[in-house]
Amino acid sequence: MYEKALPIIGAEKLRLRVVLVGFLKPSSPAKAASILMTNNPARALAYDESHFNTQTEEGGIRPALNPPPLIRRAVRNNTQLLIRTGEEATPTLLYRNKHGQWELQHGLGSHGLHKIMEIIS
Incomplete structure (x- = not known):
């Protein structure tokens, strides 16, 4: 979705805010944390999506091995916010x-x- 939105963002017709969650697979929270821990999360997210493997349904980013508590808490809070919307879908x-x-x-x-x-x- 991120790559498909780029032309619309570039035309200043859309502002995109990404809130990373982790719920699909056991590795999902650590992958979200990995993206948040980089110097450039937008680039890391683009990499993750551009290296998506349809067979394994996994993005290209590697899970963080030991994310700091602040990052783990952010991903957990984001995921809980998604759940409160009534459906877990991305x-x-x-x-x-x-x-x-x-x-x-x-x-x-x-x-x-x-x-x-x-x-x-």
Whole structure:
């Protein structure tokens, strides 16, 4: 999703905030922590997505071996926030529609990011 959003972000039609969670696999929290621990989390996230293996359903980033407590707590809190939305799905998107009302969407579905852009612009 990140790479698909880049042209829309570059055109200044979308501001994207990524909140990393860890729930799909046992390694997910450590992978989210690994991304947060880098000097450039956006680049690490892009690497993770661009090296996604569809057979194993794993991104390319290696799990952090011993993330600091602050990072572990951030990932845990982010994951709990996602759970409170009522569904554990990624991506979960929170955005304002063209009427200024907040919309919450779990997953992109078949319509993808372009359909969302029609809703918000």
